[in-house]
Amino acid sequence: MSDILDQILAVKREEVAAARRAEPLEAMREAAELAPPPRDFVGAIRAKLAAGQPAVIAEIKKASPSKGVIRPDFKPAEIAQSYEQGGAACLSVLTDRQFFQGAPDYLREARDACTLPVLRKDFIIDPYQVYEARAMGADCILLIVAALSLPQMQELEDLAMQLGMAVLVESHDAAELEQALQLQTPLIGINNRNLRSFEVSLKTTLDLLPRIHTSPPPSLPHPVGEGPDALPASGEGWGGERIVITESGILAPTDVALMRQNGVNSFLVGEAFMRAAEPGEALARLFAG
Numbered sequence: 001m002s003d004i005l006d007q008i009l010a011v012k013r014e015e016v017a018a019a020r021r022a023e024p025l026e027a028m029r030e031a032a033e034l035a036p037p038p039r040d041f042v043g044a045i046r047a048k049l050a051a052g053q054p055a056v057i058a059e060i061k062k063a064s065p066s067k068g069v070i071r072p073d074f075k076p077a078e079i080a081q082s083y084e085q086g087g088a089a090c091l092s093v094l095t096d097r098q099f100f101q102g103a104p105d106y107l108r109e110a111r112d113a114c115t116l117p118v119l120r121k122d123f124i125i126d127p128y129q130v131y132e133a134r135a136m137g138a139d140c141i142l143l144i145v146a147a148l149s150l151p152q153m154q155e156l157e158d159l160a161m162q163l164g165m166a167v168l169v170e171s172h173d174a175a176e177l178e179q180a181l182q183l184q185t186p187l188i189g190i191n192n193r194n195l196r197s198f199e200v201s202l203k204t205t206l207d208l209l210p211r212i213h214t215s216p217p218p219s220l221p222h223p224v225g226e227g228p229d230a231l232p233a234s235g236e237g238w239g240g241e242r243i244v245i246t247e248s249g250i251l252a253p254t255d256v257a258l259m260r261q262n263g264v265n266s267f268l269v270g271e272a273f274m275r276a277a278e279p280g281e282a283l284a285r286l287f288a289g
C-alpha cells in the first residue's frame with residue numbers, strides 16, 4: 001500500500017488537472033500578476049537573526065494526517081495577528097484541503113490581517129501551483145525534495161523567483177539535502193518529521209547540519225574553510241546566503257535550546273502553537289529563553 005506522501009501527491013496531481021480545467025494557466029498567470037506585491041520573506045528571517053533573535057515561521061494549520069484535528073476553533077486572521085504580536089518573523093499557512101483541512105482563503109485572510117510574509121504550505125508539484133500561490137498572495141513556496149526531481153525543483157524555483165517569491169526547500173535525509181543544496185535559495189529546511197512514517201526526531205536536524213557546511217552549490221563561492229572551520233550553519237553560510245530552518249517537533253523550551261546550542265536559530269513551528277488558546281503568547285513563551 002502507498003504511504004501518506006504518495007497518497008497526497010496522487011491527489012495533488014488530480015487537483016492540479018481539475019484546477020487547470022476550471023481556470024487555464026494563462027488566467028492564473030494574469031491573476032498572479034494582479035496580486036499584491038510580495039513581502040520579503042528571506043529579509044524578515046535575516047532581520048531577526050541579525051538582531052540576535054530566533055527567526056520563527058509560525059504555522060497556521062487546523063489539522064494534519066499524523067495528528068488529526070489540532071485546532072477546532074480555527075480563525076486564521078486572529079491567529080495571524082496573535083503571531084505577529086508574539087514576535088513571529090513569517091507565517092506558514094496550510095492550503096491543502098483534503099489532508100490538512102486548509103484552504104487558499106485561509107492564506108488570504110491571514111495575510112490581510114498582518115504585515116508578515118507568508119509561506120504557502122502545500123505540496124507543489126507543478127508550475128500552475130506556483131502561479132496559484134502568488135495569485136492568492138503567497139510570498140514564499142515550499143519545495144519538498146521527497147516529492148520532486150532536481151530538474152522539477154529547479155524549474156519551480158526559477159518560476160517562484162521570477163514572480164518575486166522566496167523558496168523554502170525541505171529535506172529529511174542526507175541524499176535529499178544534497179539535492180536541496182543544488183538550489184539557489186538560501187532557505188534550507190530540515191524536516192524532523194519523516195513524511196512517510198510520521199516519526200519525529202530532532203536528531204535529524206543535528207545529524208544533517210555538518211553536511212550543510214561542506215556542500216556549497218556549484219553556483220555559490222565555497223565556505224571559508226570546511227568541517228569545524230566552516231561558517232556557521234544557522235545564518236551566515238556562504239556570504240550569509242544559507243539559512244538552516246529546523247521544522248516539526250519543536251514543542252518545549254529545551255527543544256529550542258538544543259537547536260540554538262547547535263547554531264540553528266530559525267524554526268518552523270505549528271502544533272505547539274495551534275494547541276494554545278493564544279498562539280502568539282505560546283510563541284513568545286517558547287522562545288523566551
Ligand SMILES: O=C(O)c1ccccc1NCC(=O)[C@H](O)[C@H](O)COP(=O)(O)O
Binds near residue numbers: 066248
Ligand atoms: O504533520 C503531518 O502529519 C504531515 C504529514 C504528511 C506530510 C506533511 C506533514 N506535516 C507538515 C509538517 O511538516 C508540519 O506541518 C510542520 O513542519 C510543523 O510541524 P509541527 O510543529 O510538528 O506541527
